[in-house]
Amino acid sequence: MSLLAVHEVTKRFGGLTAVDSVSFDVHEGEIKALIGPNGAGKSTLFNVLTAYERPDEGRVEFDGKSLVGMKPHRIVALGVARTFQNTQLFEAMTALENVLVGLHTRSRAGLLSAALYLPWTLIEEKRLREEAMRLLRLLGLEDHAETPAADLPHGLRRLLEIARALATGPRLMLLDEPAAGLNTTETQALANALFRVRDNGVTLVVVEHDMGLVMEVSDEIVVLNEGRKIAEGPPRLIQKDPAVIEAYLGEPVDD
Amino acid sequence: MRSSGYKRFVWWLVASVAVMCVPFLTDNGFMLKILAKDVGTNALVVLGLALLFGYGGQVSLGHAAFIGIGAYTSALVTMRFELPWLAGVAAAALVSAAGGALLALPSLRLRGHYLAMATLGFGEIMHIVFREATPLTGGFDGLRGIPSVAIGGFVFKSPESIYWLVWGIVLVALLLAYNVVALRPGRAMRALHGSELGSQACGVDTVRVKVQVFVVSAALAGIAGSLYAHVARFISPEIFTLHRSVILLSMAVLGGTSSLAGPIVAAVGLSILKYVDSFVPGMPDAASTFLQDWELDIYGLTIIVVMLFAPGGIGGAFRSLRQRFRKKAAPDPEGEGVSAA
Numbered sequence: 001m002s003l004l005a006v007h008e009v010t011k012r013f014g015g016l017t018a019v020d021s022v023s024f025d026v027h028e029g030e031i032k033a034l035i036g037p038n039g040a041g042k043s044t045l046f047n048v049l050t051a052y053e054r055p056d057e058g059r060v061e062f063d064g065k066s067l068v069g070m071k072p073h074r075i076v077a078l079g080v081a082r083t084f085q086n087t088q089l090f091e092a093m094t095a096l097e098n099v100l101v102g103l104h105t106r107s108r109a110g111l112l113s114a115a116l117y118l119p120w121t122l123i124e125e126k127r128l129r130e131e132a133m134r135l136l137r138l139l140g141l142e143d144h145a146e147t148p149a150a151d152l153p154h155g156l157r158r159l160l161e162i163a164r165a166l167a168t169g170p171r172l173m174l175l176d177e178p179a180a181g182l183n184t185t186e187t188q189a190l191a192n193a194l195f196r197v198r199d200n201g202v203t204l205v206v207v208e209h210d211m212g213l214v215m216e217v218s219d220e221i222v223v224l225n226e227g228r229k230i231a232e233g234p235p236r237l238i239q240k241d242p243a244v245i246e247a248y249l250g251e252p253v254d255d
Numbered sequence: 256m257r258s259s260g261y262k263r264f265v266w267w268l269v270a271s272v273a274v275m276c277v278p279f280l281t282d283n284g285f286m287l288k289i290l291a292k293d294v295g296t297n298a299l300v301v302l303g304l305a306l307l308f309g310y311g312g313q314v315s316l317g318h319a320a321f322i323g324i325g326a327y328t329s330a331l332v333t334m335r336f337e338l339p340w341l342a343g344v345a346a347a348a349l350v351s352a353a354g355g356a357l358l359a360l361p362s363l364r365l366r367g368h369y370l371a372m373a374t375l376g377f378g379e380i381m382h383i384v385f386r387e388a389t390p391l392t393g394g395f396d397g398l399r400g401i402p403s404v405a406i407g408g409f410v411f412k413s414p415e416s417i418y419w420l421v422w423g424i425v426l427v428a429l430l431l432a433y434n435v436v437a438l439r440p441g442r443a444m445r446a447l448h449g450s451e452l453g454s455q456a457c458g459v460d461t462v463r464v465k466v467q468v469f470v471v472s473a474a475l476a477g478i479a480g481s482l483y484a485h486v487a488r489f490i491s492p493e494i495f496t497l498h499r500s501v502i503l504l505s506m507a508v509l510g511g512t513s514s515l516a517g518p519i520v521a522a523v524g525l526s527i528l529k530y531v532d533s534f535v536p537g538m539p540d541a542a543s544t545f546l547q548d549w550e551l552d553i554y555g556l557t558i559i560v561v562m563l564f565a566p567g568g569i570g571g572a573f574r575s576l577r578q579r580f581r582k583k584a585a586p587d588p589e590g591e592g593v594s595a596a
């Protein structure tokens with residue numbers, strides 16, 4: 001059975017059909033890429049999958065459970081994490097604190113127990129800080145633990161958002177253009193990080209314009225154009241697919 | 256890092272001892288009473304606003320209404336039902352908290368200026384209620400003869416006892432708030448402030464956090480209202496105005512975001528201004544009348560100057576001082592004996 005099943009999902013904005021009857025499956029342990037020209041509907045589809053937008057038609061099932069109509073934070077608790085095309089970090093908080101917020105669903109201290117500084121809340125806090133540091137190390141951010149997110153260089157901000165998403169303990173992670181604005185060295189570091197994340201047992205769906213990265217990391221590619229799925233398959237076949245080549249022709253592949 | 260909770264507690268303890276010693280330094284009962292009734296209760300309200308605004312990023316221009324709700328509730332419970340003050344203050348906290356939950360509703364849909372307008376509207380509506388619900392509130396004339404605070408058989412009548420009571424409550428609330436902001440719930444509030452989308456993506460139930468900060472800050476204002484009512488022993492609608500709400504919020508702004516000590520210092524500093532003549536002995540009449548006449552302008556000017564030169568507010572200034580101090584105190588990284596620290 002597939003981990004994520006997207007079935008004929010349609011999302012309209014007024015007269016515009018941003019996502020048009022798209023279906024695909026994501027299997028446990030794979031890295032799936034979602035590509036397409038600007039405005040193809042990739043981010044909109046991510047928003048539907050994580051319940052930030054409600055689809056007009058279609059079904060989304062994660063591990064057999066329907067995600068449609070849920071609240072975004074509930075979906076995180078089920079094991080689906082995401083990052084954003086425009087990073088949504090907590091700028092005034094340090095890298096460590098950002099990851100600590102990511103551990104929210106995996107901890108319990110509430111207003112009352114925290115106010116009373118109950119002994120178990122301190123034990124929990126110690127455990128959370130250790131786990132957050134482990135995740136920062138996994139993404140090579142350990143030297144920046146105490147740096148406010150706002151002061152991190154662009155490349156590290158993308159990695160921090162991945163670390164924070166990873167902190168929620170996801171089985172599935174959706175990354176929206178993680179390489180946007182990264183140079184080649186940073187992109188290579190990102191590719192390695194994605195493999196490490198996958199090896200930690202997390203299934204990945206990655207929206208990306210950097211074709212080099214897509215070809216390197218993905219097991220399968222879904223191609224969207226003007227809201228419709230026009231191709232799906234392994235990278236070698238997608239590169240040669242006439243419909244894909246046509247969709248990208250005349251479009252600047254690089255933005 | 257590992258001892259930050261301990262350090263915080265030591266700082267709190269030192270500050271608490273200093274604050275609680277004030278009655279030993281003066282026998283000016285009038286001043287002590289002002290420090291409790293006006294300055295202390297404002298500090299308690301601003302503590303709640305610091306959580307709401309400085310941590311949760313939500314704005315309220317209606318908090319005077321919660322002080323009023325607390326004050327009238329507590330007065331009615333003790334006068335009509337002849338229940339003890341503890342019942343009055345508990346009822347004040349509960350009813351104000353319920354009002355806070357109500358005021359949280361617009362915050363679920365509105366942000367920034369629009370939320371400010373909605374909370375302002377709430378404050379104005381409550382002000383009209385205080386004025387017009389004469390059978391309950393005494394209307395324009397307010398309520399007189401509210402009983403003094405009493406716990407068990409002990410009646411808080413002397414200025415010293417009143418001071419200790421109010422500031423004891425402020426300091427305990429400060430400690431609890433410190434604990435909250437150091438742990439998971441405080442981080443969720445700051446995350447909400449930083450990015451609502453981002454906090455949802457971390458599994459934070461933003462609706463719940465918003466309701467929580469509104470409820471907590473309203474409850475603190477309610478408790479402050481009860482203290483005020485039973486210390487002043489007289490309340491009227493003109494004490495719980497928009498003007499008061501604006502001043503309270505500006506204290507929280509001046510205090511700085513992500514800080515508790517900053518807003519409390521701001522609350523004390525700005526609240527004292529009005530009574531400056533009783534604090535500075537031998538101050539010329541002209542000077543104190545000047546300060547009182549220009550009170551609002553001085554508030555406004557202070558806020559503009561602080562925001563221009565120290566955008567982090569008082570709390571931000573504390574932080575950078577601490578950092579500078581730490582850098583100086585930190586051992587040379589090449590040096591030996593670091594482990595001894």
Ligand SMILES: Nc1ncnc2c1ncn2[C@@H]1O[C@H](COP(=O)(O)OP(=O)(O)OP(=O)(O)O)[C@@H](O)[C@H]1O
Nearest residue numbers: 013016018036037038039040041042043044045085
């Ligand atoms: N909230 C919205 N309201 C109206 N139209 C929207 C909204 N969000 C997206 N759209 C439109 O839907 C279409 C798909 O946008 P989307 O952001 O999903 O594309 P994308 O594939 O992520 O593009 P890019 O590669 O530029 O990020 C675009 O035409 C966009 O203008």
Ligand SMILES: [Mg+2]
Nearest residue numbers: 042043044085
């Ligand atoms: Mg996009």
